[in-house]
Amino acid sequence: MEFLSYLITGISLGSIYAIIALGYTMVYGIAKMLNFAHGDVIMVGGYVAFYATSFASSSLLGEDPSTAATVLATIAAVVLAMIVCTVLGVVIEGLAYRPLRQAGSLAVLITAIGVSYFLQNAAQLLFGANPKNFTPVVSGQLTFFDGQLRITNVALLTVVACIIIMVALTAFTSKGKMGKAMRACSEDRGAAQLMGINVNATISLTFAIGSALAAIAGVLMCSYSPVLKPTTGSMPGIKAFTAAVFGGIGSIPGAFLGGILLGIIESLAQAYISTQLSNAILFAVLIIVLLVKPSGLLGKMAPEKV
């Protein structure tokens, strides 16, 4: 029964990693760059949702708000967080990454790290360094077997949201004009441009989608573990990046699989081996997988043309 509890913890943690990893993988697959600021966009999403919900509960909703009003306020907060993050993502792309489109990948990587620090420090200046305690968007839990097994509603919501997002993204990229344009950019940016695809607009759209996902991930992550600080996004960001590589970077189902597996490994390693070594075990598994399958679990081998 304990094993099941740990497994459920792992799956819900893994679903959060998966949603973040989807953002990494989309941007990498299409723009061929590692957006290390992705984790910090999550943090911004968390803060926006935090301030929106506390504003709603302090001044919009009355003393004893009805369930419907609370749900509506929560949804509005999440949507607001998504809008802010989408705009932020597009602005970051336009200001920091677009001017470096022709530069080497190392320059873009370092810029991304710079943007990450910029966001963290800006958040510290704007929101203060003191941790905020995030109220989960959903509360309550389901109990099974006379209370021996509990599944929190947050965990359920996270898993469901993750699956919906994964299916929707897969559908979006495989069908429709924009999805086709994205795949074309991913295959060969130069050729796509020659075919009349607006590469810049396509990459901007990718950033917009990735950042909106980051906002959702931010809200879910803060519901799962309530502390919100300017550095909240950095560690999950790194782990989700690992998950994306683990599953095969550039592959949408790969990010999903990688995220879930990473969450389960982390949770079980913490429970049965050592809380201290869990991160080391996590990365050891990653190294082994990459040794056996260098492109990740579901990644495609792309031969380098010389």
Next chain:
Amino acid sequence: MKKLLAMLMAAVMVFGMAACGGNNTANNTSGNNTTGNTTGDTTGDETTGTAGGTFTIGVIGPTTGGAAIYGNAVANAAQIAVDEINALGGEIQFNLLVADDTNDAESSVNAYNSLMDDGMQMLIGTVTTTPALSVAPLTYEDRVFTLTPSASGDDVIENNDNVFQICFTDSNQGTRSAQYIDEHFEDPQIAIIYRNDDAYSQGIRDNFYDEATARGMSIVYEGTFTEASQTDFNVQLTAAQSAGADLLFLPIYYEPASVILTQANAMGYAPTFFGVDGMDGILTVTGFDTSLAEGVYLLTPFAADAEDEATQNFVAEYQAQYTDIPNQFAADAYDAVYVLYEAIQAAGVTADMSNEELCDALIAAMADLSVVGLTSAGSEMTWDENGAVSKDPTAVVIENGAYVTP
């Protein structure tokens, strides 16, 4: 367009730097800067005579960052004590300088160096243990008399004859917690969750564990976490729950503790939570549902609801100036300034002495000093040759969002 953007960014950077610099100067100019005067001031004889002059005291603590609540409490309360002493108009006057260390070892060394450049003669600090382990050896080298309000690590005072504590050492906190639990709870099944990359948390846990084992108490589960993993405790809590723990000992700071309380509540696990002085501050976390902290025990030397006159006056003054109820760190700092005041009187030192002379005279005076403070629950604080304090602790329990003596 690009040029405009570049200039805009440059302006932002300059503004950002100016804002940081502004903070420092604001801190440093509280009180008169009399570094120039101190050397020229020649009250008193070369030998011990009447103590006097304006002493420059430094405070090092986190006034920003995750532990800012401690550093600000110490800085505020020290300022209150200094103002009170200066208002007495006696021979002894204090000039207080505050430097931020963000609870980081490297920053604390920088803060120390900048205070030394500003003419610090005695140090009240650091506020937390990890920075103290870096700063205390420097004060030992430089012979700067140091009184830490709240850095409770055993290693802070060990081998540093110039460093004295106002708070209990970690060993003392761990041992006292085990004693209290053994005396007040019937056959508790104890689980411990502690942060094992932090000297403070690990130190208290070790001593708690030793004392509890010696008393034959049953510890059913021990979970650890680190800086990187202090946002998620679902695994540790599930394990503690299935091990049947009904008392959760948390020798950790309030920030991860707030996560533990929230997640334990979410999974329907309600043991008795027992914290130490790091738990102080749990009620102030923005957005934290304080009803979750109801019934949390913590071992603290100071309760703001105590009825004695000194505490009441201090709490009223603190509230008037900073609109907050002072926590234990504030009380520690207030006591630290008064202990320093008493020690200076007892040693009969003057402000024109060198740091080394001051340090040696004050160390000698501390051996015989006994002071009743806000944090000693009516008992007299005395110090052993290591610099560890001896006084009575009190345990408080949180009821209706306030500390109450059970």
